[in-house]
Amino acid sequence: METVTPQHFLILASLLFAVGFLGVVIRRNILLVLMSLELMLNGINVALVAFSRSGTNMDGSLFVFFIMTVAAAEVSVGLALLVAFYKKRKSIYSEGMSLLGN
Amino acid sequence: MSIVDFLFYVFATISVGGGLLMVLSRHPVPASLFMIVSLVGVAALFVLLEAFFLAILQVLVYAGAVMVLFLFIIMLLDVGPQGGKAARIKLFSLVSGILLVGMLVVVLIELSQAPDTSVVDPSSNWPELAEEATANESNLTFSPSAKSFGFGLLAKYMLPLQVSGFLLLAAMVGVIILSKKFSSSEPEEG
Numbered sequence: 001m002e003t004v005t006p007q008h009f010l011i012l013a014s015l016l017f018a019v020g021f022l023g024v025v026i027r028r029n030i031l032l033v034l035m036s037l038e039l040m041l042n043g044i045n046v047a048l049v050a051f052s053r054s055g056t057n058m059d060g061s062l063f064v065f066f067i068m069t070v071a072a073a074e075v076s077v078g079l080a081l082l083v084a085f086y087k088k089r090k091s092i093y094s095e096g097m098s099l100l101g102n
Numbered sequence: 103m104s105i106v107d108f109l110f111y112v113f114a115t116i117s118v119g120g121g122l123l124m125v126l127s128r129h130p131v132p133a134s135l136f137m138i139v140s141l142v143g144v145a146a147l148f149v150l151l152e153a154f155f156l157a158i159l160q161v162l163v164y165a166g167a168v169m170v171l172f173l174f175i176i177m178l179l180d181v182g183p184q185g186g187k188a189a190r191i192k193l194f195s196l197v198s199g200i201l202l203v204g205m206l207v208v209v210l211i212e213l214s215q216a217p218d219t220s221v222v223d224p225s226s227n228w229p230e231l232a233e234e235a236t237a238n239e240s241n242l243t244f245s246p247s248a249k250s251f252g253f254g255l256l257a258k259y260m261l262p263l264q265v266s267g268f269l270l271l272a273a274m275v276g277v278i279i280l281s282k283k284f285s286s287s288e289p290e291e292g
Binding site: 003004006007008009010011012014015016018019020022023025026027029031032034035036038039042045046049050052053054055056057058059061062064065066068069070071072073074075076077079080081082083084086092 | 103104106107110114117118121122124125130133134137140141144147148151152153156159160163164167168171172175176178179181199206210213214228229231241242243244245250251254255258259262266269270272273274276277280281
């Protein structure tokens with residue numbers, strides 16, 4: 001246990017990103033895939049804020065604001081697509097999404 | 103070890119552990135609750151980094167709005183853990199997954215063993231913040247106050263701010279179109 005440096009925050013950010021990526025890969029439920037995408041974006045946010053703080057520059061923190069905006073828009077559109085998909089197929093699992101592959 | 107370091111390890115454990123539990127739980131409702139735990143942990147990390155405005159925004163937008171939206175959709179669709187085929191792990195995906203994790207571990211070990219090449223002396227990893235943010239449009243210094251956020255957004259990032267507002271409008275219109283029920287009698291217009 002040593003004093004916390006920016007490297008600690010970067011390792012934490014990569015861990016969060018890796019956990020989110022794991023969820024995107026192993027989950028079939030599209031709801032859980034969307035949540036894992038949120039977790040990946042959160043890892044990126046942690047890295048941006050740590051860089052912004054250690055470099056005493058505001059730009060990284062402002063970018064976090066834009067990432068949050070884009071994430072909110074992405075989730076709303078993704079969930080609307082999911083509801084439309086459920087109405088058509090009565091399923092929210094990604095293996096039902098193979099119409100273009102056939 | 104100071105109290106800040108201790109809190110960093112606590113909140114790092116909370117956020118990564120919540121994320122892992124979210125990924126590993128099969129039912130969507132506990133998964134979203136674990137996700138809220140993870141998001142609040144990240145908000146606490148933002149507080150440790152003195153980005154107070156972002157921490158509030160994280161709790162309000164993510165833990166408040168986005169996760170409530172997820173819970174609404176879960177209840178609307180009424181889905182359980184059943185359904186969907188069980189995941190069959192093929193040999194190829196197993197090998198590539200192990201390779202991926204191995205490379206990540208190697209990178210982390212290299213990162214922790216790399217010699218410190220930074221020009222700043224290691225005792226000043228977190229530079230002291232000025233009392234008052236300098237109001238300079240091209241060079242925004244980091245400051246925990248919400249005022250500097252507003253200045254940065256409205257001075258340097260005016261166009262991206264407007265574009266993100268337009269993005270939210272486009273998302274709203276898209277969601278309305280997607281969830282609208284087109285009756286078969288009236289022709290759909292492309």
